[in-house]
Amino acid sequence: MSQAVVDRLNTQFGERVLGTSDAFGDHEVVIGLEGWVELAQFMKDDADLQMDHFIDLTAVDYPERESARFDLVLMTRSSVTGARMRVRTYVKDGEEPGTLSGVWAGANWAEREVWDMFGIKFKEHPDLRRILLYEEFVGHPLRKDYPIDKAQPLVPYREVGDIEKLPPFGIEEGQPFARIDWESRLAGGDNQVSPAIGVQQGQRRTLSDSEAAEQIQARIAARMAQEATEEGSGD
Amino acid sequence: MGELRVIDGGGEVAVTTRLSDLLQWARKWSLFQYPFVTACCGMEFMATAAPRYDIARFGAEAPRFSPRQSDVLWVVGTISQRQGPAVRRIWEQMADPKWVIAFGTCASCGGFYDNYTTIPGVDKVIPVDVYIPGCPPRPEAVLDALMLLQEKIQANDRKPIVVPPKLVPERAPGRTGKGNS
Numbered sequence: 001m002s003q004a005v006v007d008r009l010n011t012q013f014g015e016r017v018l019g020t021s022d023a024f025g026d027h028e029v030v031i032g033l034e035g036w037v038e039l040a041q042f043m044k045d046d047a048d049l050q051m052d053h054f055i056d057l058t059a060v061d062y063p064e065r066e067s068a069r070f071d072l073v074l075m076t077r078s079s080v081t082g083a084r085m086r087v088r089t090y091v092k093d094g095e096e097p098g099t100l101s102g103v104w105a106g107a108n109w110a111e112r113e114v115w116d117m118f119g120i121k122f123k124e125h126p127d128l129r130r131i132l133l134y135e136e137f138v139g140h141p142l143r144k145d146y147p148i149d150k151a152q153p154l155v156p157y158r159e160v161g162d163i164e165k166l167p168p169f170g171i172e173e174g175q176p177f178a179r180i181d182w183e184s185r186l187a188g189g190d191n192q193v194s195p196a197i198g199v200q201q202g203q204r205r206t207l208s209d210s211e212a213a214e215q216i217q218a219r220i221a222a223r224m225a226q227e228a229t230e231e232g233s234g235d
Numbered sequence: 236m237g238e239l240r241v242i243d244g245g246g247e248v249a250v251t252t253r254l255s256d257l258l259q260w261a262r263k264w265s266l267f268q269y270p271f272v273t274a275c276c277g278m279e280f281m282a283t284a285a286p287r288y289d290i291a292r293f294g295a296e297a298p299r300f301s302p303r304q305s306d307v308l309w310v311v312g313t314i315s316q317r318q319g320p321a322v323r324r325i326w327e328q329m330a331d332p333k334w335v336i337a338f339g340t341c342a343s344c345g346g347f348y349d350n351y352t353t354i355p356g357v358d359k360v361i362p363v364d365v366y367i368p369g370c371p372p373r374p375e376a377v378l379d380a381l382m383l384l385q386e387k388i389q390a391n392d393r394k395p396i397v398v399p400p401k402l403v404p405e406r407a408p409g410r411t412g413k414g415n416s
Binding site: 132133134141146148149150151152153154155157158 | 316317319320323349350351352353354355358359360361362
């Protein structure tokens with residue numbers, strides 16, 4: 001069903017379609033940025049396609065890619081034929097794709113979210129403001145180069161010095177997976193809390209979560225085996 | 236209540252106590268609540284506020300829809316950075332004496348949200364009296380917190396406290412074979 005849509009777009013746009021794929025039954029068309037709005041308009045208006053349902057618009061950040069930093073991904077569906085289609089285009093940092101809010105009204109907020117999270121501006125968007133974060137926020141948090149630990153509080157945190165009430169637990173309690181300096185802890189060091197906590201120096205954890213999880217699972221297995229042998233000898 | 240002295244006047248009986256004790260006694264049994272419900276913990280809060288658990292036993296069943304009329308601020312759920320000014324302002328509007336309960340792990344310390352958008356515990360913005368751990372906490376834990384708060388009010392104790400767990404997972408039977416002997 002969706003293959004027919006791909007064929008239709010191939011015949012209509014010819015060379016301008018940069019590629020197609022159908023991984024796991026999800027059909028996708030890659031189009032150059034200059035044909036982005038035109039293709040969307042065509043998909044919606046064409047009598048055969050009738051892609052009248054805007055599902056979502058999002059982006060993917062590939063900071064190491066030199067040709068174009070972002071993938072802009074559009075998901076649509078036809079409520080008439082039931083066909084689904086994913087359209088992808090490549091956007092350089094600073095490049096401004098045209099807005100789809102004139103094609104589907106629902107694209108308005110989705111494009112605001114993409115602007116909010118990735119910093120991709122849309123040409124001729126009627127109201128391009130941040131939609132989830134606040135105006136005071138600096139940067140775009142879903143870019144891969146946004147520091148993972150950097151928060152931008154609107155209300156200054158209460159300082160420990162003049163705090164009238166202190167939480168009766170340590171900062172590492174309650175977030176055992178996120179806030180621990182795994183490298184230091186696994187090496188038996190004293191620094192149990194991630195150095196980025198509190199001071200927010202924008203440091204990244206050097207040990208990936210999966211690596212940390214593997215090491216922890218190995219330690220738990222070793223401890224359980226040790227306890228099992230102790231119990232066996234005790235009896 | 237604190238120290239009570241009964242004076243038997245032969246037919247007429249009078250009871251005396253300290254004025255502060257009487258005030259605290261009155262306060263702890265009429266805690267008007269302001270629920271600041273932002274996330275999934277709200278479901279458990281609704282269960283607690285429903286008739287089955289009968290929170291009216293503690294005189295804390297009446298929700299006020301203005302912070303100016305309420306005594307206890309229930310922060311129920313994750314607080315985002317964007318909500319920080321709102322929750323701070325609500326707390327500032329409440330009249331003294333006032334108390335704050337952090338309901339659930341997110342309100343207590345941010346829970347598993349360690350990112351750019353979540354306040355790691357509402358105590359970073361406003362002082363908290365009672366922390367209820369749990370994701371979400373059961374209504375029993377919430378009632379424990381309420382009783383703890385009542386004890387603290389009666390004792391005029393402003394030190395923050397965490398509701399202790401009924402069962403320590405590491406000491407649960409069959410978990411490790413240690414600690415339950």
